Amino acid sequence: DGSSGGPARNRNGLKGTFLPGSIRNPQAPSRHLLKPPGAVTLVSLSTSTVSDQAFVTLATNDIYCQGALVLGQSLRNQRATRRLVVLITPQVSNLLRVILSKVFDEVIEVNLIDSADYIHLAFLKRPELGVTLTKLHCWTLTHYSKCVFLDADTLVLSNIDELFDRTEFSAAPDPGWPDCFNSGVFVFQPSLETHGLLLQHATDHGSFDGADQGLLNSFFSSWSTADIHKHLPFIYNLSSNTAYTYSPAFKRFGSSVKVVHFLGPTKPWNYKYNPQTGSVLEEGSGLANQHQTSFLNLWWKIYQHSILPLYESFQDEEDHASPGHTDHLSPVLLELTFVSCPMATSPTLSPEEERRKWEEGRIDYMGKDAFARIQEKLDRFLQ
Template identity: 60%
Template sequence: MTDQAFVTLTTNDAYAKGALVLGSSLKQHRTTRRLAVLTTPQVSDSMRKVLETVFDEVIMVDVLDSGDSAHLTLMKRPELGVTLTKLHCWSLTQYSKCVFMDADTLVLANIDDLFEREELSAAPDPGWPDCFNSGVFVYQPSVETYNQLLHLASEQGSFDGGDQGLLNTFFSNWATTDIKKHLPFIYNLSSISIYSYLPAFKAFGANAKVVHFLGRVKPWNYTYDPKTKSVKSESHDPTMTHPEFLNLWWDIFTTNILPLLQQFGLVKDTCSYLNVLSDLVYTLAFSCGFCRKEDVSGAISHLSLREIPATAQPFVSSEERKERWEQGQADYMGADSFDNIKRKLDTYLQ
């Protein structure tokens, strides 16, 4: 159907990898809807060309240069930059109905049935079930709704600093009005929930249709070995309780996306290659002396998409860390790692 679409957003080349895997997974499960992606100027031209091979429509959104009320709202509330970009999905009035999906989601089965739902349909947030999680939601593009959202953003901002708080305020009756607008959790299965409620995952996880890689560590932050088709396990990482979703993400990436990146010059046929792409470092160590284009995924013996370490980590207050914990976004790989928590407890027990 040409008047309905799955929509996602990428604000840099890192999240573009996620968007590409998401788009590929939708096609893999034979969606009949169009695929659209919103991009910002931070996405490189080469990456935008790759996106055009997977998505039917690649739409540039530049809030800073829009000259409309979105620009004025950004000037008033600069902290809502990414949120205001995401709100542009309501301006896609060429479509009668859309399903928005964050770029860190992965489709496990055909989900075209979501288009039978009404606006605003979404799954409960694992951190506060009376709120919906804005990683997957059904909506109807509307200039009127878009302008109302911008007005709310300008006047009230967002209680969580992001799009989820703003959208829950706007669609404040979601929790109580119509149960049909509550998507089953299998349409937005939080990877963190697998760890926090393992018995439920064992009972219902096999029916999952969409997995959402919530939290700071994303699939592209892991190291993957195509020979074993598995990611490298990180100690005390809760998502590794059931790594099959991470492995599936990487399998799609190496099979479908990596050849496209190579085709457009983002990955080269070399035996050892370091190339800075936006805020990522690709490390490709090939197991053979040469490799053909069509064998690139099989020839890689070690593949890692690692973020360049910052020279200085931004300060995060205790209150902010507490909020992140409550939202299921603990920094398991850094400040909130098991070793750091144990070290802190030891200081009190001495």
């Protein structure tokens, strides 16, 4: 239940990367300001009225940044009144940091290697829990009085500000084992003491599932029996495949769903999206399951209409700053997830014409220059 363990040192261990739009708390440990190339100063990202509470998520690489961006935009679309925070790892590129800063109020880098001693020690003893230990950094956000964590593979369908009326540790049951909670959505109170106890628990006991859910369920072990008020309704963390595992319940309660969680190995960005039909296709298997399609289409609609323009605006800013400069956005970065289906076959161009198109920035992101095709060539080259 988190009551055991030694006292935590009064250090949060954040490497401390704050991007434009972030806030700084004079009472919090010193953090460094980093402004990567192309970063822009943000005036105001939201209509927030509660500055000491936040929605928090985690992106460990550029691909998961795509999920975080859609999540953040979905919160803004639903007029969330709390600040938006994303934790990132050093693996996230400068480009994605800038794009994230256009959606989130704070972008904070977490580097376990350069963290405080007690965090680094936990990482050395339990390297397999690297991502989990990174997620635990959300408890160090002590300039907030209360936070709601959402995994980057969730999508908010309606306003969920009422979750801030809940106490730590509130979460919804896991569909696979309801006596455990699912750690994709939970309410918590930042605390350096709790953070230290969690790290000690991770060092001493590890995680029974090798991830944060096992560790958190072991730490908050009384969740299933102690206080029913800490059980969030399933509509706050609906597994996207529940629609067909228990279809009668979905028909009855599906219209009330507030947060969809794309559990499992296949994420929204693993699907192909046809912008002309507004629907997704799963690689190699035709249409996605019809019960999940509506949620996937919502995800992709946000990605196409709100996230892709951020990349385009970044490119426009770069073009304006450096007229005639032809070093445009890498298709690998832009096409991490957007691999839609071309509607027509493009005419065959000579290698010289192809090269000229790239130099002029006329890249076929939706067709032959899509990331999936580039990846295939890289794989063949490396074999």
